[in-house]
Amino acid sequence: MFGFLELSFTQQSGSITGKLFDKSNNEPLFFANIYIEGTSIGSVTDDKGNFYIGNLKPGTYTVVFNYVGYNDEKRTIDVQEGSNSVIEDVYLEFTSLMSEEVIITGMSRGQAAAINHQKNSNKIVNVVSKEKIEELPDVNAAEAVGRLPGVSVVREGGEGSKVTLMGMAPKFNTITISGEKIPSTDGEDRSVDLSMISTEAVSGIEVFKAITPDMDGDAIGGTINVISQKASPELKGNIKIQTGYNFLRNEPGNYKAAFDAQKRFWENRLGIIIGANTEKVNRSSYKTDGDWYQNGVFPNGTPKLQVESFDVIDINKTKSRSGGSLNLDLDLKNHDIVFVTYYGNTLTDESRIRRRYRMADSYQEYDLLSNEKTQSFISSSLSGEHKIFNSVQLNWKTAYSFSLFDEPGSNSIRFREQGAFNGTSEELTYIDVVNDAKNDLSNTFFEDGRINHSAVDNNYINVSLDLKIPLN
Template identity: 30%
Template sequence: MTRLTFNFIILVGIVSILCSPNTFAQSNGKIVGKVTEATSGTPLIGANVILLNTSEGASADLQGNYTISGVEPGNYQISASYLGYEEAVLEITVQANQVTVVDFALKESATELSGVTVYGQLTRGQAKALNEQKNAPNIKNVVSSEQFLLFPDRNAAETVARIPGISISYDQGEGELVQIRGLAPQYNSLTVNGQRIPAPDPDLGRAVGLDLLNQDLMENIVVTKALTPDIDGDAIGGNINFQMKQAPDEGILVVNAGGGYNAQHSYFDEYGKDIMNLSGYAGQRFFDKKLGVLFAASYYKTNRGSLLKELEYDDITMTDHIFAQHSNDYDVLRERTGFNLNTEFKFDQFNRIYVNANYNRYFDKEIRRLNEWIIDDEEETKETRNRVEDQFLTNAMFGGNHNFNGIKLDYTGSWIKAKEEMPARTYFRFQRDFDFSGYTNDEIKEFSPNTKFTQEDVLTLNRIRVDDNLKEDEDISGMFNVEIPYFLTGEKSTIKFGGKYTDKSAKYTARRL
């Protein structure tokens, strides 16, 4: 399936733009620059830059760059402010038809309250997220890794659940599917670096289980609850975009290791009781800091299990007579593996290109054993079910951000593929007659949940089934956005337009013996 869409954002009529005498004032000057954090040099996304005593100003972009066009020649005071940082004010002179470069390096601010000092360093990453959220033209929530990595969440679903308006469903004690504003998962869209994630599980339809993704590879999580025209209009509830870690401004190396032991495991303990969590990333700048490279990796392993016992009472005679007992045991092994490679090249502070690639694997192996006693039918049933669910998400993207004399251009080309393999899912069912005479209700309640077969068990094979499933979903897409500034009756405005092309293919194979 191929889909071609064009999105237009027209803020003011085109005719007025062309007829306005101030549309492109040639005698005015322009101010450009970059806003960074003084200690680390990290760009401060969304920082406010204002020409004092005028209506002119701008916000810093993802690289911390800003542009103020159409400034009349003269002397000005220009200020830069950012949440958690001290405001900086500079004296500048703007000349006709000239570009004035003004860079800011903001220092963290501290507030003393009754002897308690709060330092901005503790919220540096989250301050960027809050500024992006504050300056957004729509309703969104932005959470940085500085915040969500403080919590012992096991996957991306549990991390997203901490954001207002979001709830999740669980599978074997781990978060899986996400609801936004109460709407079912299939009515929401999930993206990685802006790429729509295809659905690898055929049983979930359009919904995507977030147990596939590991939050250790992410930099920010952006939840958009009101879609704008530059976001795909295929979601009613909203969109969740997972922004992966990007190349740093300075060299960095981080390694995290954790482990645990689950003493309260299920009865059979097929996969052990250990828990392992490893992650890390390393990044560096080369060639006078023009080329940036970052590599991140993550591995998570856990063994989960559960024991379920159900008793059915006779609902006809309405007595305490037990009609049946069901004992289920689940042993589950889960592993998540992820890699992220990001490279970018900065020609200057206004022009950059980048290439990134991500790989995620979710391995889920489950053994289920069932013992079932039907008292009135004098029948015992034993079942075993073995299932392996192996999911893969692989994607690659290239793109760029450019600023040509105030005209902004961004573009991306991407490929993403989701695959789920479920090989040799087996189901065996055995039955035999069982004499329950002489057993009391209390004795039936204490029947052992141990469903492993022994030499003394003589049962008849009643049913056997083997399933082999494969689902592949692949998307190839390209998009661009152009933003052009202009002046109408002396007021600065912008017109933005863009387009997107998507080619989608899916294949599902199912075999049953």
Template identity: 30%
Template sequence: MKHAGLLCMTLLTVMLAGTIPVSESLAGTITGMVVDDTDGLPLPGANISVKGTPNGSISGQDGRFRIENVQQTSPVIVTSYLGYVTEEFPVAFSGDDTARLTIRLQPGLLVSEEITVVGTMLKGQAKALNQQKNNLNVTNVVAADQIGKFPDANVGDALKRIPGISVFGDQGEARFGHVRGTEPRFNSVTVNGERIPSAEAENRTIQLDLVPADMIQTIEVTKALTPDMDADAIGGSINLVTKVPAEERISLNAGGGYNLIEETGGGRYQVGGTYGNRFSDDRLGVLFSVSYDDNDFGSDDIEAEWDEDDGNILLDEFQERTYDVRRIRRSFSTALDYRFNDNHVLKFTGIYNWRSDYENRFRTKYKDLLDDTFEIVREVKGGTKNDARLEDQKMMSFALGGEHDFGRLDMDWQASYSKASEDRPNERYLALKTEVDASAAAIDISNPSKPFVSLPSGISGGVSDNGLWELDELTEEHQYTEDIDKNFALNFTYDVSDEFTLKFGGKIRDKQKRRDNEFYEIRTC
């Protein structure tokens, strides 16, 4: 048993030069939300400005914005968004010097004197490009409705469509992400900005195929870290943003398919849904999402090793493999927020993912084909009631935070708990071997891309001296890995003057990782 603990604290100080001159007579505050007029979903990255002044803001992931120090003499708000019609909205302040707006934008482009309507197929691309345009660092963004255009079952498959990203696949599904050519362990993966712990036993790599694609609102890939981000990534950071509460939203999706490969083929079934709404005079926002994916499939594979003999390149080892795989993903996420007023809000987000990966591999290996006699080894693996090895991996992340405005001083905080685990119970490998006279085998290397080894009819794998297969190896292993992160972050932003803003904060992280291994082996002498 191995235990590892880590307690760390980081302090952050960032000074930003502002460019918005503000007169002492400006005192009003405008808050609101920017949404799509057709479906009511939030529009992140929208540009909101006060007409005739340099004062403005950018909407966040939930579409909300806040503009302070606005002149109260009939101001007009101008809202622009790529792929949507630019709109102007007059503002009327209430008695407490505040104004609240719900800005609804219509898809479309102004071409000469006409408005060209942009179809729903381009909305996702517009959202992504708007966020990329308004980010301070080098970022690539993919929105949920853009992901939905492709048959991407998990986050890894969606990620591979971003420039500068390559993925390492397993059985046809993307598993690990490489950012700018940097291997996965040198990149970070976060959910809503909080680091995901790794269930991998020997490194901190995150398996991206653990998270279904339909559970994510936005995928952000940051290729240049800023000082207010965790400094634990060389290549970049992948941030998975979960769905946020907005107007009433109900969505259901279902799909299916079938794998036609003989013996290992099977069906695939997917179903998911989302419900969200706001209650209590828009103060309380609620959203729930669920997803289930059952994929029964397989693959056939040949592998070869070559060697040189008297100047000729000949086949030295040949393997035939058949994989029988079943992967079941279950996921649940929720998001809640409560707005006491325009200055104070509490937020809670949570996501739970559970993947059961059953796999059996039937392998026949022909070894030392260049010798007078060569060895045949047949191997199978199992350990569960499904006659397969099981990787049972789970990941959960929960965060409670708040945003508070005290005039010149803004404060935000977040406490989070994340856990990842992998259980591989009773993983067994059984291998039998025998020897065959080389003259009894037919080796075909006429097509080097598809070499083939066969034995005469009646010799099913060859015979040993006593005519029986011999035990080569029998192993059984039980592995359990658990990684837990506990974090608390507190940040402050203070407007020192009209042209100077000070941002500072700190973060405490408590990390515990545990790994248990039991290994048994039976081998012939």
């Protein structure tokens, strides 16, 4: 359990509170810059558009509301000794250039929110907005976050699965949903497979490249946080269906479907968002690997490179994914309670045929591998934010996360052919290697066979309490 207590002592002072909204859709503007004109005193709105400026001497103040991409607004208000002054709801208008035709899209608003988030955050953070995620053809969260500076995507079968931050391997990074850690989904290290998180289920993605004291200290590279959505007042829903054809295997069967719906009830106090997704994709591939070494020079002085080893690999891999999310938020005047849960599951079915040419030791091997593995996670949190007496802020959170890596059957078998090459070629290219092989099955024997079963599960429980009390 972690607790933070922040106290500030000022005598006979007042405060200013209020809310900031987008004029076009009445949605709150978060991370907006609010400050007293002519001073360095100010605040930043939270994710519900609320702001609080405390420790003000009695007098008349002009409050400036600034948000990138929107026109500034000003309000004048009197602050009384020892009391809180409330500014009526403020609405900012999106900036547009007037001409014969004006086109305003949600994409620019989304990026404005991301820019304001980065600008006014007290941490080093990069943000990908939901609107930007929808604009780009990224299939999962790993691909989406890979567009940010300092982030590199680790690919498996052609698709992004994990990311590196500032050159640090995925195992040195922490992945969170709404600030709560996801345990490792890998069977060998503490990395998390981001391809399990569908982009349809998130409101945005934050990348913190330098952790602060209020964050987990085990993230050497940084932290990637998936931001959960908040339901809109009106009923909204999306259904996406995609299909595809695999030209490498000459077969159809790839598909992806996603659904989400949201609405607020009870005079907009209760918000509900539900989402689900399913996907099947063929990630088969052909691969060749080889090693060369210098074996003398040609008469013209050019180095003579000779093949030392060479592999030909045929991989047949299919990934089936499913996931879901449920977001509930109760928004009262000074009390907010939020429940968030995410689920993701990936089933990988893989078979591999590999032929290994080893010219240096004059043998070749035939490998066959059959592998099936399941990766899944669930992350749930219940949190509350309470404002007491207009100035005391009490925040609490309970969270539980679970992950599973299960590999019930990883079976392999290997055969070896000794004296596998005629030795008549200099084996300068892989074609020479293939032509020089004897392929004598009568001289081929069983080398080894393996049956492996491994399973790893992780549990994470967190309880936190934050209390902020400004004393006037």
